[in-house]
Amino acid sequence: MTTTDPQTRTLDTTLVHAEGSPAEEWWRHAVIYQVYPRSFADGSGDGIGDLPGITSRLDHLATLGVDAVWLSPFYRSPQADAGYDVADYRDVDPLFGTLADFDVLLERAHGLGMRVIVDLVPNHTSDEHVWFQAALAAGPGSAERERYLFREGRGVDGAEPPNNWHSIFGGPAWTRTTNPDGTPGQWYLHMFDTRQPDLNWEHPEVRSEFEDVLRFWLDKGVDGFRIDVAHGMVKAPGLPDWDGEVTMVDGASPADDGSTGAGNQGPMFDQEGVHDIYRAWHRILAEYDGDRALVAEAWVEPLTRLARYVRPDEMHQAFNFSFLTTPWDAAALRSVVTASLVASDGVGAPTTWVLSNHDVVRHASRLGLSTPGARPNGIGVGDEQPDEELGLRRARAASLLMLGLPGSAYLYQGEELGLPEHTSLDDDLRQDPAWWRSGHTERGRDGCRVPLPWSADAPGLGFSPTGATWLPQPASWSRFALDAQQGVEGSTYETYRAALRVRRENDLGSGSLAWVDAPDLLGGEVLAFLNRDVLVLTVFGGAPVALPEGAEVLLASGDVAVEDGRVVVPADTTVWARLA
Template sequence: MSNPHFLDPDWWRHAVVYQVYPRSFADADNDGTGDVRGITEKLRYLAELGVDAVWVSPWYPSPLLDGGYDVADYRDISPDFGTLADADAFIAKAHELGIRVFIDLVPNHSSWEHPWFKEALAAAPGSPERDRYIFRDGRGEDGELPPNNWASVFGGPAWTRTTNADGTPGQWYLHMFDISQPDWNWDNPEIPDMFDDVLRFWFDRGIDGFRVDVADSMSKDPLLPDIEVDPQTGFGSNDKRVGSPQWDHTGVPEIQRRWRAVADSYANTELGGRVFVAEAYLDPIERLVEYVRPDRLHTTFNFDALLSEWSAGSQRAVIAKTIPAHEAVGAPTTWVLGNHDNVRVATRYGKPITGVDYTVVDPLGSAGDPIELGAQLITMPTDLELGRRRARAAALLELSLPGSAYIYQGEELGLEEVEDIPEALLQDPAWERSGHRVRGRDGCRVPLPWSGGVAPFGFGTDAAPWLPQPAHWGELTAEKQDADPASTLNLYRAALKLRRERPDFRTDALEFHEADGGDVLAFVRGSGTLVVVNFGADPVDLPAGEVLVTSVGLVDGRLPSDAAAWLSIS
C-alpha cells in the first residue's frame, strides 16, 4: 500500500481528496461517456499523483437532467456508468492502492423518475405517497398561482403544477432546483429512515464517506411563507440570510446528528469510522462551522477560499478567519479551489476580476451564487497564460494549508474552462431555466485529455465525447505532461509528495510571517516549512532556507510575480 496514512483513524483531517466527475473522467467502454471501469483503470494514476481519497460525483441511475444530481435510485449504479459489481471492484482496487472513497449524497431532492415520486403523482392529494414530497394547493381562485413566491436556484419559480388523471390542473410540487428534482419532505419520518438505509447500504460496501450535496437545504419552514422579492427576478430572494425559511433551517442540525450517529457506528470496523464533507454556501463563517461540531458532520468546504480574489490581502483574510473558526469547534479546515459547479481556476484567475475581496467587511463571499458568478465571468476576456501561472501558485498555497484539500479533476493538468461549447450541446439546466441567459456549468465538465494529439485524447478510443474537447488540449494531456518535469502535473506530484512526507504538514500550526515589501503572503507551517506567495508585479527576495518546490522557476534567486515557493527553514 502506497499511503502510510491509510489506516490512521484521523486520516480525513489532513487528506487530499481528488474529485472525479464520472461522466467526464475516463471512458472504458468507448460510448462517449465516462464510467466506473474507466475510473478504476486510472486509479494508479491517482495513486502516483499522491492523493489520499477520491470523491466520485453522483453515479446513481438518473435521467441526467442535472448531471446526475437528479437521482432515480440511491442504491444502484447508472447503466451509463456500469454496475454495482463495477463499483465494488473500484472500491476494492482503491483500498488496495491506499485510496479512500467518497461518493455523493443528494438528500434535498430526488429525480422525478424516482419510484416514490411517480407514486406521488399517481396518488391523491393528502395521501401518504404525496407526503414524501412537498405538495401544496395553489393560490388564487382556481389554484392557478404557486403556493408561494420562492425561486428555483436554476431560474424561474420553485413550483410546478401537476395534472390530475382526468386532465384537470392539480396540486403544485416544490423543487428548489430543476423542475425534474422534486424536494423531499424531511418532516415525514419515512425520509430520514430511507436515507439512514442509503448510508448503511454504501458504508457496508466499503464507501469511506459522503460529500453531502446542498447540506443546508433539507429542512423547510412548514408554513412555506413568502419571502422578500428579488427585484431582478420578480421571485423571492434565494439568499441564505439568518432565518431563511429555505436554507439552514432549524431542522438541519438534527438531520446531521442522525447521519453522524450512523457513520460513528462503523468506528470498530476494519476501515474505521466513516466521514462526511458538507457543501454549504453560508456566511458568516460562524454559521458554517456549526455544521462541523463534534456531533454533526466532520468537514465542510470552505468556499471563501474558492471565491477569494487573487491578492495577498484577501487570501490572508480568508485564512485568518477560517482556521480559528474551525479550531473553536475542533474541526479541520477544508480548502477547495474548484469543482464541477465553478469556473475552472486557470480561467478564473486569468480574468480582470478574479473573485471577492475579503478585506472588505461582509463581502458577498460564500453566500454568492456560483452559477451567476460564472455568467458574469464568461463575458470577460481571459489571459490564460496568466491564469495558469496563478493557478500553479494557488495549488501550492492550497496544499500548504492545515486541514484537508480538494483537487477537481483536470486542475492538476492546468485545464481551463471551455467557454465556447456550441449552444446546441449545452446540457446544464441553468441554460433552459434562465431563458438562455446563463450558459451554466458545462464548461468545467468537459472530458479529460489523457493521451494522443487529437480528440478524444485517450478519454475513450474513438467515440466522440459527450461534450467536445478543445483541439489544443493535445498539449495538456496527462501523457505529455508526465514526460515534462516542468509540467503542472509534475508540480502537483512534487507538492503532494512533500505534503505527505514532511511532518510540518501533518500539524495544524500556522504562523503568519511578515514579508519585506511587495504584495506577498508568507507563513510558517509547523516548525520548519515557510510558504511564500508573491501576488505582486515584481520579483521578491526569499528568506534564507532550502527551496523545496516553486510554482515557476526562480529568477536570479528571487520569486517572480504570481508565483509560490516552499522552503525548509529548520
C-alpha cells in the same frame, strides 16, 4: 531587478492554528480528488465516462499521491441534471456500469491505498423515483404526497405558486401538477430543476429511507459521503415568502469574518433542523470502523455558521466556499484563511480547502479574468475570455498556497493538468439545465465538465477507445494531456505530484499556521506563513520578493531567480521553502 531587503534568521509571526498529529483521523489532513464520472474516462466507447473507465485510471491518482477519491453521482437516473436527479439510490445507472463494476472499483482503490467517498443527494429525488410517481398517482392528501412538499396554490383557483421562491437554476421553484381528469392540481417544490422534486425531511419515512441508504453503501465498504445541498434539506415552517434581501446572520454581514457573499440565504437554507439529521447520520457512521466521513456541500456564511455543520457529533468536513470565492488578493485571502481556521478550531474540526469543482468555473480560468477570482456562472462565446497563460500561472500559485495550508484539501479532476474552462463551447451543445431555465442568461457548468485529455495524439485525446466524447474538447487541450506532461520538469502535473509528496513528507496537512509579519520583507501584495518549519510564500503582484538568505526552496509554482545568493520570487508565484 528590484527587491526588498529581507529580514534574516528570525521572522515575526502570529500563530493562528497549532499543529495536530498525523496519526489523527485520515480526513483531517487528507487530499481528496473529485471524479466527475461522465467526464473522467470512458471504458465502453460510447463517449460517456463510466466506472470501468475510472477503475482503469486509478493508477494515475495513486501516482499523483491523493489519499481518497470522491465520486460524483453514478446512481440510476434519467440524467436530467447529470445524475443529481436520482431515481434509485441503491443501484448504478447502466450509463456508468453495474453494482459489480462499483465493487471492482472500490476494491482496486482500496488496494492502491485510497479511500472512496460517494455522493449522496438527499434534498431531492428524480421525478422518476418510485416515491414521486406514487405521489402523483395517489393525489392530494395522500400519505405518498407527504414525502414531498406538495401544496395548494394561491390566488383564484390556486393558479399562483404557494410562495415566491425561485429555483437555483432560474425560474419559479414550483411546478403545478395535472389531475387525472385534466384539471390543474397541486404544486410541488423543486429548488433546482422541475424534474428534481424536494423531499419533505420532516417526514419520518424520508429520514428512515436515507439512513438505510447510508447503511447500504457503508456495508459495501465506502469510506464516506459527500452530502449534496447539505444546508437545504429542511425549510422554514410555513414556507414563507422571501424578498431575496441578503441580511446579517449571527451579527455578521457578508463582508465580515472572511465571508465573500457566497452563502445561500433565505428560509429554504441553513435551518436548525438539518443538524438533527447529521447527528443521526454521525451515529450510524460511528458504528463502522475506519473513520468514515461525512462531507458537507453547504454554501453557508458567515464562517462561524458553517462551522456548526462540523461540530464533534455532526459532519466531519465542510467545503470552504468562502475560500473558493475570495479574489486573488493577499489581504482578502489572509482574512478568510484566518477566519476559517479560527471558526473550525472552535469546534475541533479541520478546515476543508477547495478551489474548483463540477459547479464552478475552473480556477485556471477564473484567475485569468480582468477581475481575478470573479465567479461568473459559466463563460462562453461573447463573454470576456480569460488570459489563459496568466490564469494558469495564478492557478498554480493558488493551488500551492492551498496545499500548503493545514487541514484537508479537495482537487477537481483535471486541475492537476492545468485545465482551463472550455470557454468557446457551442451553446447549442450545452446540457446544463441552468442554461435553459435561466433563459440563456447563465452559461452554466458544462465548461468545467468537458472530458479529460489523457493522450495528446489519440482521438478524443484518449478519453474513449473510440474517440467519442459527450462534449467536445478544445483543440488546444492536447498540450494539457497527461502524457504530454509526465516526466516534464516544471509541468503542472509534475508540480502537483511534487506538492503532494512534499506535503506528505512534512505533515503539512496536520500542521500549523503562523502568519509572517514582516512588512519590510513582504509589502502589501505578499502572503506568507509558516506551517511547521516550512515557509509558504505567495507574491500576488508588484515587485519581486527575495527570500531570507540561505532559504532552501522545496517547491515553486513557477520559475524563480537567484540574485546575490538569494532566491527571488516574481508575481503570481508561490514557493515552499525551509529557512536556514
